[in-house]
Amino acid sequence: MDKYQDNMNASPNENGYDEEPDFSDPEDYVDEISDEELLSDLLMKKPKEADGIDSVIVVDNVPKVGSERLEKLQNVIRKIFSKYGRIITEHYPKDDDDKTKGYIFLEYTSPANAVDAVSHLNGYKLDKQHSFAVNLFTDFDKYANISDDWEPPKKQPYKDHGNLKWWLLDADCNDQYSVIYDGGERTAIFWNTSAGPASIEERSRWTETYVRWSPKGTYLATFHQRGIALWAGEQFKQIMRFNHPGVQLIDFSPCERYMVTFSPLVDTKDDPQAIIIWDIYTGSKKRGFHCENTAHWPIFKWSHDGKYFARMAQDGLSVYETPSFGLLEKKSIKIQGIRDFSWSPSDYFIAYWTPEDNDIPARVTLLEIPMRTEVRVKNLYNVAECKMHWQNKGDFLCVKVDRVTKSKKVQSCNFEIFRMREKQVPVEQVEIKDSILAFAWEPAGGCKFAVLHGESPRICVSFYNVTKGKVELLKMMDKKQANHIFWSPSGQFVILAGLRNMSGSLEFIDTSDFTIMNAAEHFMATDVEWDPTGRYVISGVSWWGHKVDNAFWVWNFQGKILHKQAMERFCQLLWRPRPPTLLSAKQIKDIKKNMKNYSKQFELKDRMSQSKASKELVEKRRQMMEDFMNYRAQLEKEYEACKPVRLELRGGVDTDEFDSHIDDWDEEVIEFFVKEEIIELSD
Incomplete structure (x- = not known):
């Protein structure tokens, strides 16, 4: 530094100019700062020496074609592989018969493009017979030079999560439910016992928004700023985390193998991150999707067993299959103007509807997957809106059709009942001229459905039964204070509830003879939730809906109040679902037949x-x-x-001894007039 200072302070030379300072290092100077510390950002872009083969990939399982079909194959290959970079060289080896050998070589402009293509296209399904096997050309040398000395892989420790179905082994068959209270600060899990709620687990800040049970009750999902956490086992230990910052919505596949998460915060054009599908078992990301519209959730709808999932595209329906998560047959189903769709809860059928377009009527179509065969088409006229409701066994599909007049006013409502198990799928029609408030099928494979219709104060509920050849009205009840229908999961029993903007009235009805078992009220109730068995039901006043009187009440299926549980800023109660029974229909029938012996x-x-x-x-x-x-x-x-x-x-006087000083006390008698009674005596 002294040398540098001397040079800077040098006097001007004879020409009047300052001498040029000498910035050379001393002979004994040692530079301890590396290039990586000073120029790390530039060194990342430094060209690397390569022999050219790092940018080459080998694609196997390519169709073997002759010269007449080669150009078409090349166009398909270019379209698929050019998404990951510019291809500068293509080579299609041929045999003696002038046919391709089933593998090709592609060269990209950079090794990064080649790596990207391998990671995304290995296993890509071109058609039913061909799925690509994509590898880097350099991998062949690596695998060819593998040492002959084999070392066994290290044994990974097994992480035992315990019995994830442990709650089903409860000796008294009690169910569980989760409760969020204290304005979302605390979350607890309770047993629903005859003596009242019995706490199992309680934690502070377990979730940042709300919780969600998986469809079969195996997992409890909690929401956090960085993603989703899954909890299970007797101690509710964390078994998996899914990193998706800003996650707001989730959905499970019916088989509990996959989970869908949505976040509006992270998404890029090249790497979709708005919607991610995860493998629950491994925690790995299976596929990401862009999200154009979140008005309807879930965006993806699953088939009954999780084998397929689908979403609406612009003028089409995209159906994907698992576990490849590729588009079924590599193309969407073109459906002009599709408005909504729904999977059958028991079969690979998709029901969708399209609105009227000039002279083309509105249509409800039943489509069989994966063949894409139209099983049934129903034309409809003067349609304003359609809503599809499947019976939980998939035996019937009810399409609620709102019809309009020429002035575009809703005039009436039709229910189109599709009989899915009968030949050619016949359709029955039920017309109701009132406005519809709610519709619900009877669960457990029942053939009844309930409809709330009319306007306050003359709201009616009608019960229908679908029999062979007709749909008959069983019972109509009027003057109901209700806007929701809640069927018991076991069927037969139903609750008519007036929630939120109504008084919180609850009517418990037995549909076997349509008797009202009880009429009660939970003032300002916002929620009604049946337990999985249909034995108990809760009504609650959520802090998210009202800021006072937050509590939940437990009722039995007959409408008898069992417990009233007031909780500070109670927010949410969710029953833990149960998996489907392992008993056959015959075994269940035998149990019901011999119920007296079991009872x-x-x-x-x-x-x-x-x-x-x-x-x-x-x-x-x-x-x-x-x-x-x-x-x-x-x-x-x-x-x-x-x-x-x-x-x-007290001057030596023991005033507590009344008997010895009775004369010192004055007795006062007080008389009260009770009543006056006049009795007339006859002569």
């Missing part, structure tokens, strides 16, 4: 449970009485110890 042991268990509860109550009361007597004895001792002080303050 005896359950009645005995109920009496023992009640007896146990009585014993616990008696023991609790006995302990309270014992504590009271001990406390009383303690106070009596203190009272006797203070007697000299009392005598001194």
